[in-house]
Amino acid sequence: MALFANLIAPQGPTNLSLDNVAEPPSGAHWLGTDDLGRDVWARVAFGARTSMMVGIGAVSVALTIGILVGLASGFFGKWIDAVLMRITDGFMSVPPLILIIVFIAIIGPSLLSMITVIALATWPVSARVVRGQVLILREQEFIVAARVVGVRTRNILFGHILPNLLGPLSVVATFGVASAILTEAGLSFLGLGVRPPAASWGQMVNLAQQPDILLDKLWIYVPSGVMIVVTVLAINFIGDGLRKAVDPKSVR
Amino acid sequence: MSQPLLEVHDLHVEFNGRQGCVRAVRGLTYTINEGESMALVGESGSGKSVSALALLSLLPRKSAKITAGSVKFRGEELVGASEKRMRELRGGSIAMIFQDPLSSLNPILTISDQIVEQIQAHEQAEGKQAKERAIELLDLVGIPGARERAKQYPHQLSGGMRQRAMIAMALSAGPDLLLADEPTTALDVTIQAQILELLARLQRDLGMSILLITHDLGVAAGFTEHLTVMYAGKAVEQGYTSELLSAPNHPYTLGLLRSIPRLDRPRTNALIPIAGTPPDMSKGSAGCPFQPRCEYAQTKCATEAPPFEAISTNRYIACWNPQHEAIERTGATK
Amino acid sequence: MSEKEPVLVIKDLSVRFAVGSGLVRRAKGYVQAVNSVSFTIAKGETLGLVGESGSGKTTVGRAIVRVNDPHEGSIVLDGHELVGLSPSQMRPLRRKVQMVFQDPYSSLDPRQTVRQILTEPLRTHKLPLVNSQGEDRISELLSLVGLDPAFASRYPHQFSGGQRQRVGIARALAVEPDLIVCDEPISALDVSIQAQVVNLLESLKQRLGIAYLFIAHDLAVVRHISDRVAVMYLGGIVEIASSEELYENPRHPYTLALLSAVPVPDSAVEKTRRRTILKGDIPSPTNMPSGCAFHTRCPLREKLGNPEICSSVRPELISYPTSKDEHLIACHFPDEKLINHFLQEKDGSR
Numbered sequence: 001m002a003l004f005a006n007l008i009a010p011q012g013p014t015n016l017s018l019d020n021v022a023e024p025p026s027g028a029h030w031l032g033t034d035d036l037g038r039d040v041w042a043r044v045a046f047g048a049r050t051s052m053m054v055g056i057g058a059v060s061v062a063l064t065i066g067i068l069v070g071l072a073s074g075f076f077g078k079w080i081d082a083v084l085m086r087i088t089d090g091f092m093s094v095p096p097l098i099l100i101i102v103f104i105a106i107i108g109p110s111l112l113s114m115i116t117v118i119a120l121a122t123w124p125v126s127a128r129v130v131r132g133q134v135l136i137l138r139e140q141e142f143i144v145a146a147r148v149v150g151v152r153t154r155n156i157l158f159g160h161i162l163p164n165l166l167g168p169l170s171v172v173a174t175f176g177v178a179s180a181i182l183t184e185a186g187l188s189f190l191g192l193g194v195r196p197p198a199a200s201w202g203q204m205v206n207l208a209q210q211p212d213i214l215l216d217k218l219w220i221y222v223p224s225g226v227m228i229v230v231t232v233l234a235i236n237f238i239g240d241g242l243r244k245a246v247d248p249k250s251v252r
Numbered sequence: 253m254s255q256p257l258l259e260v261h262d263l264h265v266e267f268n269g270r271q272g273c274v275r276a277v278r279g280l281t282y283t284i285n286e287g288e289s290m291a292l293v294g295e296s297g298s299g300k301s302v303s304a305l306a307l308l309s310l311l312p313r314k315s316a317k318i319t320a321g322s323v324k325f326r327g328e329e330l331v332g333a334s335e336k337r338m339r340e341l342r343g344g345s346i347a348m349i350f351q352d353p354l355s356s357l358n359p360i361l362t363i364s365d366q367i368v369e370q371i372q373a374h375e376q377a378e379g380k381q382a383k384e385r386a387i388e389l390l391d392l393v394g395i396p397g398a399r400e401r402a403k404q405y406p407h408q409l410s411g412g413m414r415q416r417a418m419i420a421m422a423l424s425a426g427p428d429l430l431l432a433d434e435p436t437t438a439l440d441v442t443i444q445a446q447i448l449e450l451l452a453r454l455q456r457d458l459g460m461s462i463l464l465i466t467h468d469l470g471v472a473a474g475f476t477e478h479l480t481v482m483y484a485g486k487a488v489e490q491g492y493t494s495e496l497l498s499a500p501n502h503p504y505t506l507g508l509l510r511s512i513p514r515l516d517r518p519r520t521n522a523l524i525p526i527a528g529t530p531p532d533m534s535k536g537s538a539g540c541p542f543q544p545r546c547e548y549a550q551t552k553c554a555t556e557a558p559p560f561e562a563i564s565t566n567r568y569i570a571c572w573n574p575q576h577e578a579i580e581r582t583g584a585t586k
Numbered sequence: 587m588s589e590k591e592p593v594l595v596i597k598d599l600s601v602r603f604a605v606g607s608g609l610v611r612r613a614k615g616y617v618q619a620v621n622s623v624s625f626t627i628a629k630g631e632t633l634g635l636v637g638e639s640g641s642g643k644t645t646v647g648r649a650i651v652r653v654n655d656p657h658e659g660s661i662v663l664d665g666h667e668l669v670g671l672s673p674s675q676m677r678p679l680r681r682k683v684q685m686v687f688q689d690p691y692s693s694l695d696p697r698q699t700v701r702q703i704l705t706e707p708l709r710t711h712k713l714p715l716v717n718s719q720g721e722d723r724i725s726e727l728l729s730l731v732g733l734d735p736a737f738a739s740r741y742p743h744q745f746s747g748g749q750r751q752r753v754g755i756a757r758a759l760a761v762e763p764d765l766i767v768c769d770e771p772i773s774a775l776d777v778s779i780q781a782q783v784v785n786l787l788e789s790l791k792q793r794l795g796i797a798y799l800f801i802a803h804d805l806a807v808v809r810h811i812s813d814r815v816a817v818m819y820l821g822g823i824v825e826i827a828s829s830e831e832l833y834e835n836p837r838h839p840y841t842l843a844l845l846s847a848v849p850v851p852d853s854a855v856e857k858t859r860r861r862t863i864l865k866g867d868i869p870s871p872t873n874m875p876s877g878c879a880f881h882t883r884c885p886l887r888e889k890l891g892n893p894e895i896c897s898s899v900r901p902e903l904i905s906y907p908t909s910k911d912e913h914l915i916a917c918h919f920p921d922e923k924l925i926n927h928f929l930q931e932k933d934g935s936r
Contacts, residue, residue: 295776295777295778296776396866410867410868410870411639412867413867440638440639440803440868441638441803441805441844441847441848442638442843442844442847442863442864442868443638443867443868444847444849445846445847445861445863445864446863446864448849449861449863467776467777468777468849469851470848470849470850470851470856471849472851473849473850473851473852473853473855473856474849474850474853474856474857475856493853494852494853494854497851497852497853498852498853498854507778508777508778509851511777511778511780511781512777512780512781512806512851513784513806513807513809513810514806514850514851514852515805515806515809515833515845515848515850516850516852516855519809519810519829519830519833520810521810522785523781523784523785523810524781525778525779525780525781525782525785526778526781529746529748529749529779530776530778
């Protein structure tokens, strides 16, 4: 949560200052500077933004597609289900890495392309989860009761089924965010993600490939690595908490 | 035979779960002699099934415990007995059948395999002999075409057949005592009649004792000589089935009989429900657990728990204010 | 609507389910769950529908509320034909028929408060939330079913099974239906609570003049609450008569067997009654016997030397000759002498 407020870095993340190249942490630069004189702390802070945007952005898109597909598939069944599931299977059968690399090669790396491609690679998971849950819920007597009362289908879907999906969905969402952040970090590490001068944790860890940075200038890459781990852990805990909070039965 | 087959005295069973301690059985006493049958009747939460599982040490070790009381089988104390001894008894001298045969039978083994496994575990026979014995048993329980059926899997049999197969398994070592936990509850009524008839026949022919756990007083009436009624983990009334059902003394038994519709009474007889709801078993109660719902309750009932003791020959009751109203044969329209 | 006009007329209702699926989910075959069933329910009457597994009784109930669609036959509710209606045409008619379900644990949305659950039917049909005296309808409904109006803000998991069932009944009552289909409404409840709910249903019937289709497998309860009873076996009605008549003078061999299988909490009666215990299992609807569905287990047929007609021709529901009220039976041998003879042999103590 603290990550959100990290817009407080006085030095911009991209300010070059060739005088202060590769300085260890000091009063002016809390985490030192990197090889191009940019403030590491600022880059970590702005990298957080990147991660969050990718994480939340990708998951939002993936979930939206997934929910719509899963609801339609699970609730209406028959040929709609058959067609949608084949499409889903199609997406799932492409190895995500290949999909991502090809996509980025075509569109070019950027924040937007990252969000898009991660969303495309991960929506099938949420679609399957949603469909599975909908299939179970559909047969529950309270759904049949709603039909008997005469409730319109869209009201059943959004008033009864969707609220009952919040539990499993919050799990999918939080893992999705964590996984998206990791993916982004990985892609940026490989040079396929966010390019400099924009900041990204993965990118910063990438710099560790140079032996002198790896051994002598730890301040350049360690903070980002740590942030990745801490963030993913934190999200997992939040997810757990969210799941419990959203279940009315755990209200004490 | 002077020694009773099974003696249960003041049994207490506790579960330790996340919500705290649930005292599922809070005082159960009964005796079963050779060749006799007894029904243990109660609703959900009464502790009847738990008490039977406790007898055979079938409750999960970590969370459930017998905290007091004794269980003697032919004079041998079972509470605290070693797991080895219990394994010898289970399926051997004491067998158990359950409500849902589909979940009690192993879905990936054929019927024959399962019975043979049972036979071999109690060293009754080996190999081919065991297989033949299995088929004999399936015949005994009235499964037509036993030889072919033995090779089938549980899901290929109907509910009634599965129950018969389970009974065959239970009989394989010639038990002296059969614990039957709601064996017909999940079955259709015409199939239930078949299974009960089978159990009655087996009891007669094999001289086996049966403890029948059920919530259905009608099933108890047709089948057993003795009856114990349980409520909230305690035995509240006990006696000869026929006497107890025609002249119950405990308000709960009385209430139950008045609230169920019966084919042998005029259909316009009013159903008089028992007010309130069954108690929360995670909470203890100071006095009689039935007191909140009892229309004959006295002040004493809320604070002091009545002891389970004899009220007349072979009639035991835990009540401060027993009733002596006989259930009328014809009943009036109220 | 006049007093005499029935609330529900079912004629030749048949429902089947698709079995098996190919790549594109095309059905490979059908299971006939309900086979040409006909009956009527008068205004304010309770018709009990009994049967064992595979009898089709639940399917009949669900077909009436259009949860399952019949492929043949007609359902006329208050003079309106229901079969073939589109969902939007059906919607206004849903005010006339509602359903109470078996499982109190899954028939209420766990995420909604009682108030929300009860408001939904009112809102769907644009009914007022406040009655003519200015009282809150929700409170009125809760009082009607014997629950404290303050419970409206609670969630289902905070209630016991019996209380949840009452909420389900309140929901059915909200739209003021003429007919309520009760699908095993008490089977999932504890014995000591069942009477409470049965009495509630009866008192609501007295007060509001609602008709019920009471579907259950517990014969004693059905006898108590119903005015007339229909017995189903493998998708067809085998006998239908007034409650009194059916239980006093059952004529169909299946009804006889069914009644004699019901245990009675009286040892003396149990020990002396003669039972007709049927042999064999109930056939699965996927493997429907030819001719009369009951012929494979029918003791009367056996007694008569296995007449050809039982296994080849499906019997129609015909009027039983000597009864005073309507008493229909689906049997090729409804001859009184035969049945009496059979009864005497099997049921000596009667």
